[in-house]
Each structure stands twice: as C-alpha cells, then as structure tokens.
Amino acid sequence: MNLDARRYVILAFILMVGIIYTSRLFYMQVVDDQWVLRAQEIAEKRWEITPPRGVLFDRTGKKIVSNRTYYNLMMVEAEIRDLDTAKFAKLIGWTREEVCERFKEIVRGEGTYYNKNTGKRTPNYQKIRAYPFMKELTLEEVARIAPHLDNFPGFYEEVTSMRSYPYANGANIVGYLSEVSQEEIDEDHFYKPGDNIGKAGLERFYEKELRGRKGIRYIVTSAMNNAIESYADGKYDTSALQGPPLKLGVDINLQAYGEKLLKGKRGCIVAIEPSTGEILALVSSPSYYPNLMIGKRNISMYYPKLILDPNTPLLPRPLASEYPPGSTFKLLNSLIALQEGVITPSFGVACNKSVVGCHNHASAGNLADAIKHSCNPYYYAVMRRIVQQNRKKSVFADAEVGLNRWVDYMKSFGLGLTLETDITGLRPGRIPDVAFYDKWYGHHRWAFSTIRSISIGQGEVTITPLQMANVAAIIANKGWYYTPHFVKSIGENGPLPQYRKKHFSKIDTKYYDVVIEGMRRVVYEPGGTGRRALLKDIVICGKTGTVQNPHGEDHSTFIAFAPMDQPKIAIAVFIENAKGGGGLWAAPTASLMIEKYLKRKVTEKEREKTIIEAVFSYMR
Amino acid sequence: MRKGDSLVAHMDWALFVTYIIMLIIGMATVYSVAYNEEHPNIFEYSEKYGKQLVWLGISLFLGLIVFLIDSDIYRKFSVPIYMFTLFLLVIVLFTPKINGASAWLGIGSMGVQPAEFAKIGTALLLARFISTVNVKQQNIQTVLIANAIILVPMVLILLQPDAGTFVVFTSFLFVMYREGITYDPLILRVINRIPGIRFKETWVGGHFIPILFVVVILSIVTLLMSNEVLEFSFLPNVKVPGFYSVVATLFIIALLFLIFLRVVSARRERGRATLVVVLGFSMAAGLSSMVNYGFQSLRQHQKDRIELFLGMKEDPNGKDYNRNRAMAAVGSGGFLGKGYREASVSSVRSNHVPESETDFIFCPFAEEWGFAGTFVLVSLYMFMLVRIIIIAERQRAVFNRVYAYTVAMILFYHFAINIGMNIGFAPVIGIPLPFFSYGGSSIMSFSVMMFILLKLDSQRRDVLQ
C-alpha cells in the first residue's frame, strides 16, 4: 500500500473543489445575469414620485381644470400590532366585515409571482410593503381619522393629488381620469397599478403631455423595506416634472351659457373661431357634473348611474352623434352646383310640391332666395343637375360619375371622415358614396331618383354637430379651415402642428358670396326661415334645418356665423326632437350664443327666457 | 537564544504571510459589512469591527504564546488538552440555548464556542495516537480507537446541536485515510469469514473514505443542481439543465486529470492511470445520473422533504431564504464588483442576507469585489491548503504530519462548505469562513491551530523520530 501517493488524492480533491468553485463563481458573477436582476429586486427600489397633472386654462386665462390634495390611508401589515378591528372599523366608519374584506382584497389584488425555474407561484403581496387601505380621503375625512392613527400602528396617511374642476361646465370636453387597466400598464410602463390615466376627452387625448414626468429615486432598501440610502448617491435619480399647462380656445363663460340654454333639452352647440379653428364652446346636453367623476370612490358610485341614464350624459354628442344635417346641407349642395357649373346664381325653380313637400312661399327665382326659403323642390333640381350631368349614356353610370364628384367636394369640407380634432370619441358621419349605394341597391341599380333625399340633407347622409360647425366656419372663411381643436397652446408652445395647416374646400372663393347672401336673407329678409336669430346690430348669416326622424318630433338645427363682414364665430346648434323646426329653437339659441360671445352680454332677454325655460318631455 | 533565532529563521513565511493577508482582507470585509456611519472608527469597540480587532489582537497574542512554548508540549499534553475540550463540550450542554443551541460559554458578547477548540484537542490527540501505532500492523483496535477519538466530541457537538461543526469533524477521516488507517480490518473480518476467501487488503476498504465522500458530495451537488437551469447571456435561448452541467464538469475534470497524469506518471503506469480516470468518470457520471433520475422520479412530497433538508425549498423564513439571497448577492457582484462598502444586498444594514458578517461573510466580499475578488480569495485558500500539505509532507515526525493534515482538512472543509452554501453547491449549515467571519471563537481557534502548525514546522529539525 503506497501511503505517500495518497497525498495526491487529497491534493486532487482540494484542487478539484477549487477549480469547480472558480468556474461556478465565474458563471454566476460574469456569465449569468439573472442574479443582478434578482439583487435589484431584493435591494434596490425605485421610488416614483408622481407629479400633479398639468392644469387647463380657458381662452381668457381662467383655470378650468386644477389639482387638489387628497389623502390615502396606507397600511403596512408587518407593523400592525394587536389591531382592534372593531375599533378601527368604527374610526373609519366601516363595518368589521368590510375591514376584513378590504384586507383580503388588497392581498388578492397584488396577484402572484410565477417562478419559471421552479414552476411555483408565490403571492406578490408582502407584509412589509405599504398598500393604500382607503383611497382618496378628503381633508375633512383625514382630519377626523389621522389623530387616532397613533393607536393603530401600521396605518398612516399619505398625500396624493387629484383633479378638481372649479367650473361645473365642459365635462364632455375635459373628460375624466380613472385607474389604469392592466392592458394600459402592459402597453406603457409609465403606469403602475393604482395610477390614474385620462379615460375620456382632453384628459385622454393629452394624457402624455398632462401626466408630466415621474420623478424616480433609486434607493437601497433593507429587508424591512425602509430606505437606507440613495443608490449611487442619486446619480440616476430624476426629479418629477409637472406636465405643461394647456390653454384652451374654449371660453368657459360661453360654454357655461350654452349649457344653460340647453338645459331641459337633448342637443348640442358647437362654436368655432373661423380664423383659427379654435373651438369656443362645445356643449353637449345633458351633461354631468365633472366633480362626480373624480377618484375611484366617486366613479364607482356615479359611473353606473351615468351610463344607465337614458339621456346619455356621458356621450359627447357634438363629436359622436351622427345626425342627418337636414336643410343646412343645402348650402353645400348650392356651392357644389355652382362650382360644377350646373347652375348659376340666377337659377330659378318653381316650388312644385308634387315632387317633394315644401312650405308655402313664393317660388325662388334665384339661388339666394332658394336658401332663404329653404325650398325643397329647388334642391331636388340642383342635386339632379349635380348627379346626372349626362356624361355617360346609361343613367346609372352617369349617376355614378356625378356622385363620385359630389363625394369629393363633401370630403373637402371634412365630411364623411373623422376630423383630427384633439379629443377622443369622434365619429366620421357618413357621406354615402358609390360603394355604399352599390351595396344598398346593387351595382347600376340606382340613380338620382333613388338617392334624391340627400339633396335636402336627409336619408343616408349624417354628420356630427362638430362637422356642421366646421362647415359654417368654412363658409365664413369662404373656402378654407383649420381643423377644429381645443388646445391653442401647450406650455410655451403653440398648438399641435396639425392645427397650423390650412385645409381648402374644392369650391372657388367667388361662389361663396351668393350663398352667404342667401344666409343673410334667411335671417334678415321677410320670409326667411331663420328670422328668430335676428340681432339688431350684428349681422348673422345662417341656415335652418328641420330634420325629420322616424323616432318622434323633428330635430331642430341651425348653422350660422357672425358678423357677416369679419366672422368671429361660426356656430352649429342641434336640438333633438324639438317640436317646431330649425327656425323656432335652434336659430334663436345660436343668436343668443353669438351675442353672448361678441358682446359679452345678452340683450334679447325674452328670447333667452323662452329657450332656457323650455323643457322637453323626454327630459322630465 | 539560538532557539529564538531558529524560530524566525525556520518559520514558513509563505504560510504565515498568507495567513496575515487573509486576516487583513477578513478584517476589511467585517469593517465594510458592519460599517456604521455613527461610529466610523475601526477601533470603536461598540461596533463589530472594534470587537473583531480585539479578537485579532488576542489571537495574535495567543499565537505569540504558542510560539514561545516548546512544541513538544502539544504531543505530551495532547491527552489532557483533549480531555479538557471534552469537559468544556459537556459543560456547554448545560448552558441555556442561544438561537436554539447550547454552544456558548462565557458572558454576553465575550462568549466562546468550545466546539471550535475541540477541533484542536481532537487534532492533537489523533496525531498523538497515530504517531504511536504502526499502521502496517493495524488491527481492529487501532481503527476503533482512532474512530472513537473523533466520535466522542462529534456526539457531544451533535447534542448542542451544531450540525456544521459536526460535519467538519468528518474531515479527520481524510487524515486517517492519508495515514493508512482504513476500515480494511473491519471489512476483512467480515469478508474472510466466507470460506475460500483470504484477502490481505481490499481496494474498497483502503479507499473507503474518499470514495464515500465523492459519493456523498456528488449526490448532494446533483440534487442541488437538479432543479436548476443554466443560462448564458451571450448565448440566448440556450438552456442547460443543471444535471448536464454536473456531468459536463465531471468530464472536464476527468480530461484535466488525464492530462495531469500523462505529465506526472511514469510511462508504464500511464495505461493504468488512464483506466482509473475513465472508470472513475463513468462511475461518477453513472452515480450522478442515478441520483438525478431517482430524485426526478420521486413523488412531490418526498422531493419537498429532500429539498427542505438541503435548503432548496421556497420558504421565505427558512434556509432557502438565506441561500437565495446569498446567491443573488454573490452573483450580482459582476466581474469587478460593486466597490468596497457598496454592497447593497448583503450589508448588515440592509439585512437581506442574515448573518452576513459571520457565516455569510463571503457574500459581501463577493458582492463588493466581484469575480476578481473571489478568484483571488479562492486562490489564496488553494495556495494555503497546498502549502500546508507541502509542510505536512516534509515533517519527519508522524505527529507533526498528522497534525498538519488535520489543519489542512479542517480549513478545507470550512472553505468548501462555507463558500459552497454561498454559490448553491452546499446545503446551508452554519460554519464560519476561516479568518474572515466575525466571531472570537473561530478567529482564535483557527489562529491557534495555525500557530501550532507553524511552531511544529519551525522545530521539525529538532525532532528525531
């Protein structure tokens, strides 16, 4: 037995372990990076500081969306000692069961962590972490609870910032915030559970601007989760930055006035400054009180009620409701016919009620009078000339050509397509084209006589009130528009670039004059349909519309701009199921808005009173 | 004063300097881990580094005393020293339990652990015993006495209970193996009862201990790795199951051995050496795959039990907690580490790795110095162990040689288990990392052990045996 050789066995043993350990250390420390991530999970923590959201001002500098301080009641389970649940429940005004249920909800709400190496799931909930036990307490509530929290170790209050709406108006414009969904978290790592995100309106459209930049502090934490020190002396830290203030083109007083006028009615008012495309007011009635939609507690209480309300207060009607435009559409058909050269301003048609119904008026001997009287047979004749230009032998093929040309003009007015307005919830409306009718009636199975109701803005045509107002602005500008938008400046910068680009209609400027003259006659000449919009010292050009609909009374609509020479405001008013047509309800409403905006006061008190006091049956 | 001159002249400076370097690195690590901004002074006694400095001072003072005493005293008084340490091991069982074990003698923070010193007593007596017997004519009595010397303190330590030190005591078996005290007499007695068989020695009996240890270690490592999946950052989508990496490592080791043996061994022995390596590799790989297959085919609750025992189970408050966090700390060190006093996971203040100043002190060191540091540390240990074995083999006295081997093997055990549990290769059993871990008992016992060795070595020429 060679005992001396055994030293080599022992040496080999030792060196083998040394080599194996060195390679294992090399693998762990240099090759495999899972340990770095694991160490970060364990010891480093990002502390996110959420800045208050950017605030919103109206065109006159009034703060219409601001922030308010709220409080969360936080809980750290590991620090809870001998909790008297009955006492605690009493303090926060809950029952014991609710307290226990809330605790379980927090634990469950954190989900589980899946370890891919072992295939096991462990709860994410950690006793040493702080979780909000009650959210969004007001100062009054926290003032009642906080002094007693010393008796309940493991609970403390924390300050948070939430929205506040100093004016009760414009809820459908600004929208609201709500907690992020899991999909939103997955899509954008800016958010973590419990964060708020804009869910509708400007809050949603300008989410990226308004949310600002989160401040991030990297800290080294201990096993008890308390911060020990800044990581790397704060080298990687960033400070929180509040989002820039947004200045809106909206005049909050005009907005409030519009909401007042439409009280008791379903309807919309959209007012635009023609020279800039800035939206001055966008009234959707009925609306809701914006402060109801602040915070999880309020939203869970009021949202179900609002969503179930048959008058749909959450629906931003001016953007999303697609109505037939009615007789206001005749303005566009006039312009297209002039541009196409199928009529001249002196074109006249006898009011023959055998073709289509009309009211009693002297036959229009020219275009301006046809607009004044809103003569239906006249526009059948006009539309026939647009659609059937005898460019093809077959009447069907000919109608195809004519309709195609007509659709092109309509698109140039921003119709049948979704405007690039800076808000969510926009609908395109519908300008029926060849494909649409082919689908409806079959290829070469339709001609003007089939589709004639579009000549008076009925039938298959729908447009939104925002688009109607934009049409008024285009006519006021005699042929061009900026896309209607709300925000005129973001912080130090102007509006988004897409709102600095002029769009042109395909109608030559010269053809607008006669249409505008017709619109003046609507209001200022005897026999005009919009006489109730008349103002003494402002010249309003307008056009009424009475929209037949199968579900009840006619809708009343009116589009206008004023003053005639240098238009400052273009407006569309749409009132649902208003007995009495465009001239009776929409026209005076528009005139009140115009006067309010241009003169800052309303002289037509009687007119104002009639409109405000009108409550339609469906609203009772 | 001729003796005094020879002390310095004949001392093994390489070993001594390595020892001092390790003490310094260890002290620096304790200072880093336990650093308290309010008492930054390293001499601050209220902090752990202040205390550790005192322990270092006491250790070096004890070393000086050891050097001044004639080395023969250890051989002569090995029996009383052994009995005294046994006596302490008995007394300590009657002390109140601290952290679940009756391991401490003394008052407050100045307590000592008799188990640490029992290693020295056992080492001395074992050396004494082996130096008095002729291994060529060993019988059952020799084997039993040698084993009894080890077993008595082991049993007492297990009663505390202190599993870590208990395991460390099996390192003496390697020393016995080196000295030729094997289990052969026992095995032969059984085997030779069979009619017609008359063995003088058996290969298994002779190499029983290393074989046993290879089997045990390989099994444990295979179990620990069987759930792991290795990934490589530079090779995306490549996942190597833990078991394959064990076999691959075995293969690489076998190749290294083949090359090593080709260089070292004589031409005529080459064939046999190659055969041994190939056989060894196939047996090891076979064993590893058997253990892996056996483990994978176990039912879940049986698996759970084994995993819990080895500290692999997901138990946030249990052993695996320490192991996981320790591995995260070590692995996050990277190549150059996070920098001195920059450990974020394993500093005492963050408390993510419990015991990071004692049993898990390798963590903060690895986290702060990265692979560069751990490579140096492992190399230092390797150098120290090889150096001690070189010293052992140059002794004329059997007593000295046996003692030197016990020192080497005890240090090796502590090194292998302690670092092993930081890198997921060993179950979590609490034993200190020699010269690094905070704590008086370990630093004193390892120092005394080291100085006795240096003293014996420096006087090796005086001994004529």
Ligand SMILES: [Zn+2]
């Ligand atoms: Zn007519």
